[in-house]
Amino acid sequence: MRGRIGFALYNLLVWCLVVAVAFPLLWMIGTALKPNDETFAIPPTLIPAHPTLAQFHRLLTDTPFLTYFTNSVLVAAGTTILVIVIAVAGAYGLVRFRFPGRSLIAHMVLFTYMLPAVVLLLPLYLIISAIGLANSLFGLVIAYTTFALPFALWLLRSFIAGIPLALEQAAMVDGAGRLRAFVDVVLPQAVPGIISTAMFSFILSWNEYLYALVFINVDERKTLPPGVLTMLNQNQNVEWALLMAASVLMSVPVLLCFVFLQKHLTRGFGASSVKG
């Protein structure tokens, strides 16, 4: 009996703390659903008295939000596709072939994954301006490759290393060449790994702020993070409900990926490089 009450109390306590951690997210959703006059009501309420989608409507019709959103989708999808194509080939090369300098390349990948963006920021800006890609979404895709490629390589390497070598060897004994075996045997096996790597790369690019801030100076090419932050700094009276609605819409793609990615979080957070 005492054990059961103890367990119930423990659960109650833990759940209070979990809700406290998740509270900012609930507060974001609550505020996004409020009409303007309720935002600053005292005492503040978590659940709106008159829930409305008016903020979302205004966001999509009166602000450049939809333009930012489209730009973000284009940049994140473009980066993901480019990076995945290159990284699948590269990761397979790293895992299955022996040649001098192989472990050096592997270390380089990990190293560049940890490299601060600001170290590359200035030279990349000069390069991208020099080839006439300043203020273009493609310029941003190129910049994002610098962090998304090392990340994708590192992740795919661990997925491909988990595919049994025997399958490929069997195919090659049956007369398939190396590339045939790669396409017919390895790729289908690697699909789950490729999808989760793609999702993580998408999230990384979707969330990026610094390069987007520096490389894009025209409003119609801005991506979401700098775009929405401009909306914050533009007005004397900040419209928090509108900004929370923007935050909710910005989080939706990430949330969808997150739900699919539950199984691979240890790898995707980069925690698989933590050996225990």
Add this chain to the structure above:
Amino acid sequence: MLSPQRRDQLTGLALLAPTVLLFAGLIFYPMAQSLFLSLHKVSTLTQRTQYVGLANFQALFADPAFLTTFFNTIVWTVGAVLLQLVLGVAGALVLNGRLVGRSLARGLLLFPYLLPTAVAVLVWRWLFNDLYGLINHVLMSVGLIAAPIAWLSQSPNAMITVILVGSWKFFPFVIIAVLARLQSIPESLYEAAQVDGASRWAQFWDITLPQLASVLSVVILLRGIWDFKEFDLIYLMTGGGPGISTQTLPILVYREAFQLLNFGRGAAVAVTMFGFMLLFFAVHIWATRHHETEGR
């Protein structure tokens, strides 16, 4: 005719070629250029460069503002990493035990890590708002404070607030790394301790923590590196202010290069950061090696 072995090797190189080319062009060449710029004076108008040796670095290290920035970076990094460790280990222990609705709790605790930093910042700035923020309102209505606190526009407050928000955003990494390790601690260790009558607390200190030591050392390194280079969260929370009281090295790079258009000096800060990264990375490699040989 090439031997099959040789052909196989060439296939491997061909598969790696695009990766190597992109790394060379987009990472190593810019890195070299950063180094080059840090040793030069760059004219803003013509972008003509003039070699000045270590003058950029000398000017930097003699500047009290740089020392403050460096000190801020250390305070932020150490503060955020420590808080993440405490929160992350606690979260992992809770999620490793029996809990009603555990997978929902796991999702709620881990999600902030993937949330766009811009969103995290917007929500927290709304919560910490001086006049209408929920946090000031709650603290005032329970009588803890008499007047609203300026969480982000006053000096020690801003750094504390940024550390709190940063820890909230990044502690899920610690949870996920520690959780994976917790699941591999043999149950028999705890059973033996229970037979000996050890308390829960004693079990944590004598069994769990020593078993986690190796993971935690790598977590500290990785989170240390990542927090050290964090730009978005701090810049968006405070812009480095008030004054330069929350300005960290990445923000200084951005300011020097893109607000003051002082490319040489911006590059010098970036290269200094890069030096520290090399140091961190060397420790990381040394630690993992050390660990592998010691482990088994």
